Amino acid sequence: MKKVQTKAPLSLEEIAQNASEDDHQKWDLRLYVAGQTPRSLAAFANLKRLCEEHLAGRYNIEVIDLMKHPQLAAGDQILAIPTLVRKLPQPIRKIVGDLRDTERALVGLQLRPGKN
Amino acid sequence: MSTITVELDSTADRALPKAPTGIPGLDEITNGGLPRGRPTLVCGSAGCGKTLFAIEFLVRGVTQYREPGVFMAFEETGEELTQNVRSLGFDLTKLVKQKKLALDFVRVERNEIEETGEYDLEGLFIRLNAAIESIGAKRVVLDTIEALFSGLQNEGILRAELRRLFRWLKDKGVTAIITGERGDGTLTRRGLEEYVSDCVILLDHRVTDQVSTRRMRIVKYRGTTHGTNEYPFLIDEDGFSVLPITSLGLQHKVSNERISSGVQRLDAMLGGEGFYRGSTVLISGTAGTGKSSMAAHFVSAACERGERCLYLAFEESPGQIIRNMRSIGVDLGKCVKKGLLNIHSTRATFYGLEMHLALIHKMVQEFKPKVIVIDPIGALMASGTRRDANLMIVRLVDFLKARGITALLTNLTSGGEALERTDVDISSIVDTWLLLRDIELSGERNRALYVLKSRGMQHSNQLREFLLTNRGVELLDTYVGPEGVLTGSSRLSLEARERAAVLAARQDAKRKERDRERKRAALEAKIVALRKEFEIEDAETALLATQEEDREDQLAEDRHAMSLSRQADQDNGNAIPRRKTNSK
Numbered sequence: 001m002k003k004v005q006t007k008a009p010l011s012l013e014e015i016a017q018n019a020s021e022d023d024h025q026k027w028d029l030r031l032y033v034a035g036q037t038p039r040s041l042a043a044f045a046n047l048k049r050l051c052e053e054h055l056a057g058r059y060n061i062e063v064i065d066l067m068k069h070p071q072l073a074a075g076d077q078i079l080a081i082p083t084l085v086r087k088l089p090q091p092i093r094k095i096v097g098d099l100r101d102t103e104r105a106l107v108g109l110q111l112r113p114g115k116n
Numbered sequence: 117m118s119t120i121t122v123e124l125d126s127t128a129d130r131a132l133p134k135a136p137t138g139i140p141g142l143d144e145i146t147n148g149g150l151p152r153g154r155p156t157l158v159c160g161s162a163g164c165g166k167t168l169f170a171i172e173f174l175v176r177g178v179t180q181y182r183e184p185g186v187f188m189a190f191e192e193t194g195e196e197l198t199q200n201v202r203s204l205g206f207d208l209t210k211l212v213k214q215k216k217l218a219l220d221f222v223r224v225e226r227n228e229i230e231e232t233g234e235y236d237l238e239g240l241f242i243r244l245n246a247a248i249e250s251i252g253a254k255r256v257v258l259d260t261i262e263a264l265f266s267g268l269q270n271e272g273i274l275r276a277e278l279r280r281l282f283r284w285l286k287d288k289g290v291t292a293i294i295t296g297e298r299g300d301g302t303l304t305r306r307g308l309e310e311y312v313s314d315c316v317i318l319l320d321h322r323v324t325d326q327v328s329t330r331r332m333r334i335v336k337y338r339g340t341t342h343g344t345n346e347y348p349f350l351i352d353e354d355g356f357s358v359l360p361i362t363s364l365g366l367q368h369k370v371s372n373e374r375i376s377s378g379v380q381r382l383d384a385m386l387g388g389e390g391f392y393r394g395s396t397v398l399i400s401g402t403a404g405t406g407k408s409s410m411a412a413h414f415v416s417a418a419c420e421r422g423e424r425c426l427y428l429a430f431e432e433s434p435g436q437i438i439r440n441m442r443s444i445g446v447d448l449g450k451c452v453k454k455g456l457l458n459i460h461s462t463r464a465t466f467y468g469l470e471m472h473l474a475l476i477h478k479m480v481q482e483f484k485p486k487v488i489v490i491d492p493i494g495a496l497m498a499s500g501t502r503r504d505a506n507l508m509i510v511r512l513v514d515f516l517k518a519r520g521i522t523a524l525l526t527n528l529t530s531g532g533e534a535l536e537r538t539d540v541d542i543s544s545i546v547d548t549w550l551l552l553r554d555i556e557l558s559g560e561r562n563r564a565l566y567v568l569k570s571r572g573m574q575h576s577n578q579l580r581e582f583l584l585t586n587r588g589v590e591l592l593d594t595y596v597g598p599e600g601v602l603t604g605s606s607r608l609s610l611e612a613r614e615r616a617a618v619l620a621a622r623q624d625a626k627r628k629e630r631d632r633e634r635k636r637a638a639l640e641a642k643i644v645a646l647r648k649e650f651e652i653e654d655a656e657t658a659l660l661a662t663q664e665e666d667r668e669d670q671l672a673e674d675r676h677a678m679s680l681s682r683q684a685d686q687d688n689g690n691a692i693p694r695r696k697t698n699s700k
Contacts, residue, residue: 032239034238034239034242039234039235039236043233046233066238066239066242067242070242070243070245070246071246073239073242073243073246074220074243077222077223077224078239078243079222079224079237079239079240079243079264079267079268080235080236080237080238080239080240080268081235081236081237081238081239081242082235083235083239092228093228093230094228094229094230095229095230095231095232096229096230096231096232096235096268097231097232097233097234097235098232098233098234098235099232099233100232100233100234101232101233104230104231104232105230105232107230108230108232
């Protein structure tokens, strides 16, 4: 399992910015990929960028490569690759695709109210 | 098992390897099963049995052909599925534990999923692959993959991925079944038939006149011949069974063996030996002429020979048949107890014709009877048109003949119809036709029987009266009077007259005999009397003679004594004649 733990140093501005939100909420994200394909790399890059922008300091991304751990696919009902699963906060949300459309990704993660 | 012959090129079939389904009948229609290593599309409307078909393909694959299988469900969870098929005797939990079967439930919830950007279905491939690898599966079912269309929005990606999936399944070399819901005017809602082009099977559940029939058709099967008709199929406690019922042709073997009709004197009418084994016998007649009773005799005789017998009753319950036949001295209950007789009662209107045929087919294959009775065959008319019923009965007769089963069909002729016709126009396909009829004469109805035809034997052409007694059917001697055959009381009165005449003649003879005896006795008495008379006379004469002698002796003595007293000399004394003194 390839685990990428990214702890960005918190700046005072950022803390202030997120103060109004539930900033103590820990975000637990899981990105399912299948091998090091350009698409999965792109997805990871997009996710990283998105998290840094909106969830800096309180997110945790776990990348699961189904090529290596196929048995893990059933647990989160993964069909499409890549799929991002928001394990926390509840409820579970899934976003499929390479996350290139940041707006939709944010809506999917419920970081931004969407029409949905 | 079955001897269905579908014209097929065996070399072409050998070229295409097949995976037998193990579903009775289906492998016959498909000439061996589904295309091995290729996907097959099974489509049909809701509730037509697609999932069951797929499950049975897997379970039989495991139990009969040692081919492990993966079931990937998109609509039901594993538990639901396990529960649903438990009623059919499939224990999925056990098979999963034995690593012979893998169940994977794929859930796609649209409202949980947001799509952004490019993706593929590699996750599905990986899951499927993992499941296949985990048990070494040879068979795969995807039920119903179209559910993906409601979960994912990007149809372009989906279609491309499905195409890749089916290609991938082929490369994997697994025999797959993909089920699909039937769409409007198309085989499947999403046009899956476009991707799965090797074999397409259509299941159908149709209701006509409130009678439902399940049918299946092989829409296409690339690279092989196959039955093209619609075949009825059953889903019952044993699962799926398809009935490859087509007209079987006339190639069946014939038997020279003869079997009894159960009525001795009827056998005598049929060339002395009864019916041919494997022939089809029709007993027709108006109501209450004793058709069922004849059938009961036939059944009873078969059971006595130790042959299995299937009795299909469309009008009476088994209990009723047994009770009624006991009243004419035929104990069918005994045969049932011995396991030789299986009475199966259904209302003809319960199922469609095809279904009846299917059921009979199944029962025959399971029970393996030597003799079958269908009472009455005309009841099947109620569940179809005349033409359909006729076709079905022809198929049935062919099917039974192919197995050498002797069939006895009864048919009710309704009043007013010509006697020599049957409801379902089957007279031409039966081998022996017994006609039972009423004869109305001198204000009463009596039962009579004749052999209308009996192929291949010298049969009697007499019209015979018969009685239903408490010892069964009894054929009587024929009485021909001035107005034809006499039956009932006319026959009885003729019999009585004849008996009286015989009696009178016998009495006359006896009287003459007595007269003669008396004369002889009188004569003998006379002789005795005469003899007695003579004896008396004779005795008297003898007595007189003796007396005369005695007298003469006395006279002689007296004379001697006198002469002595006169002292006459001896010679003088002698000179006295005795005869003089003898006269009185």
